[in-house]
Amino acid sequence: MTNTATAAPKAPEAGFATEPLSAVILKSLLDKLNISVSTGALNQACQHAQQEYAGATPTQRMNAVLKTLKITQVKVAQLRWSRFDQRKLPAMIFYQQQWQLIERDAERQLLLTGADNETQKLDAEEIEEALILWLQVLPKSNPEGKTSIKESIAARLVLSEVFKTKRWLLDVVVATLIVNLLAVMSSLFAMQVYDRVVPTLAYATLWTLVAGMGIVMILDWSLKTIRARILDSLSCATDKSVTQKVFDHVMQLQLDTRPRSLGTLAAQVGGLDSVRQFFSSGVIFALVDLPFALMFIAFIWVVGGSIAWVYLLALPIAAMLGWVSQKRLRKLLKQQMLRSNERQGLLVDTIQGAESIRTNNATWRFSEEWKSITASISGYNIRQKAISNFATVTTGTLASLTSVAAIVVGVAEIEAGNLTMGALIACSILGGRVIAPVAQSVQYLVQWQTVSQSLSMVDQVLKLDTERRADQSLLMPDEPPKQIGLENIRFSYPNSPIQQLNIAQFNAQAGDRIALLGSIGSGKSTLLKVLAGLYRPSEGRIRLGQADLWEIDPRVVSDHVSYLPQSVHLFKGTLRSNLTLSGVASDSHLLRVCESLGIDRIAADSPNSMDLVISEGGEGLSGGQRQLVGLGRIFLAQPKVWLLDEPTASLDNESERQVMTALRAYVKPEDILIIATHRPALAAQMANRIIVMQQGKIVADGPADKILPKMMVRPQKAVSAGAAAASNTDTAPNPRSSNGSSAQSGEDTV
Ligand SMILES: Nc1ncnc2c1ncn2[C@@H]1O[C@H](COP(=O)(O)OP(=O)(O)OP(=O)(O)O)[C@@H](O)[C@H]1O
Structure with missing residues (x-):
């Protein structure tokens, strides 16, 4: 155990504010x-x-x-x-x-x-x-918003799911091939009718041809239906598996690297929807149909000769149109999506903080912010719509122009005796099949921009670190830990140069009852979160039992270490489901814990008893009741290491006494209890060892009966008194102080 005491900060070096920057x-x-x-x-x-x-x-x-x-x-x-x-x-x-x-x-x-x-x-x-x-x-933003499929983790995830089984691909290609060949049949039918039936009115030939066409149409209908079914079920399966993978990734995110704006994070994950819609909207038809455009041109060449040139010329023009449009859309869509995510974040924030907004008369501010974001989204939207409409309308016009040009060339060919009228009509029908997939591809190129932006948003989530590496072989020690400690720990939040924790040595042994004191922002909660394995230190090692905590399977860590946050989150469900989050507690254990903590009174006040309904976001319970539910979860888990962050901050005296009694009964002699608190009275009641923190460092660590009395004297100088006390103190933890008298007068906060 360390006994550290740092000097008070020295005054800054004189002249620093005015010295010119070199x-x-x-x-x-x-x-x-x-x-x-x-x-x-x-x-x-x-x-x-x-x-x-x-x-x-x-x-x-x-x-x-x-x-x-x-x-x-x-x-x-x-x-x-x-x-x-x-x-x-x-x-x-x-x-x-x-x-x-x-x-x-x-x-x-x-x-x-x-x-x-x-x-x-x-x-x-x-x-x-x-x-x-x-x-x-700051990381360079990609102004063009270009995401190559190879770089995008999300795109690779979607593609690996799509091509997990390749059988469907063969089925779809074969079906598409037959469907396109059948299209050739339709044009041949028209050609035969115009060239052979109409001049001679040969009805027998007509009925034979119609019968053939009937079979062709049934075959075409069946193949198209089967092809659509295959692709729909593929897109559903891909969607299920990809969204599950992304959700699991979000569940395993290393909490300290998680973005602070949760609304934006939710919107980023929601971006997967547009990816799914894209893949299920028939893009694969257009892609598969695209090569057949060339086959149709070849067929037109055979039947109509130089008419094929018209279509061959139209192809690159349409492709160019699509390419230019999607290029112009790229930047716009990126800006639009960023602003949309921001708006989603603002919405979540506003709903969550409605009470503070109203009581602080800040409605106008949020409303103005909403208005400004919405105005910029609309601006981007109008420009984006203008570009995609231009692409759609121009491709339509190009299709009409092509067919007019083909007819004009056809008439000249008929005059030259190179073409029959039937062949011209067959070429017109086939020409539609050339232009349609190309026009559709222009649409998809434009849509692809939305998808690629969504993919890059999802990518940002997928790139965040998870709490354990996927290839890490994890330890599963079967012995419960008898100690938890830190060695040369340094912790800072991502993108912050401030070191929030800097602890050379800390060790808690079985039986330790530690109160963590310190002014606000001194790093108490951060230390508890690091000990709980929620935040990963940038340097140093956390020892749980004999192993490094980050080498142990997180499920084993949560079995042994429980953390009560300052503000307890409740989930949609019932009082019972919120207490038994992991679902493993027996009813009798649940009832005992509820009685010990006074949760049974919450249940008794509700007509639904333990099935009292809790709505999304945890509405339905008071602040103190939430804290009791949070405590209840930990009591049910019966961990070896109890990390409680201000466990009685929202409780009245009676409830606090009840919680203290319950803690004494439930925390076993060999367990480790660490409580962060601003109440020396609580510390005096529960702790045999006091740790004082200041600016992320442990400035005092010693027996409660040596440190606490000095802290009670002048609470406003508590921290430095604590440090001074520690410097005069034996480093070994003493048994819990029986000096309750100082505690009684110690309602002051530290
Ligand atoms: N997510 C975060 N990102 C960046 N800085 C953070 C974050 N959370 C906390 N901090 C900073 O870390 C420092 C330590 O915070 P911490 O919550 O550990 O203090 P504390 O001692 O528990 O305070 P309190 O007594 O008010 O609960 C504070 O200066 C705070 O501003």
């Missing part, structure tokens, strides 16, 4: 970030920023420099070295009264380079309080 250092940093900029322009921008923003912070001046240089892909953050996530180097540092470049060399040693190009190696401790300016290069 153009030389900034140039080196931008070069390292692969952002090219001319030295002259950079010098001018730095001078301009210094003159215009003389008294401003370094961040404001850096932003001014970037704005002058028109560098938009970079965000600036300013923070102390002690909170900086060192993996995010290089950066600029204000040290020894000057701006310098800080990076790591090949041996991972910290290296400072000054404006004079002098370099020096140094240790992290020397620059603990120095100021860092960090430039975050």
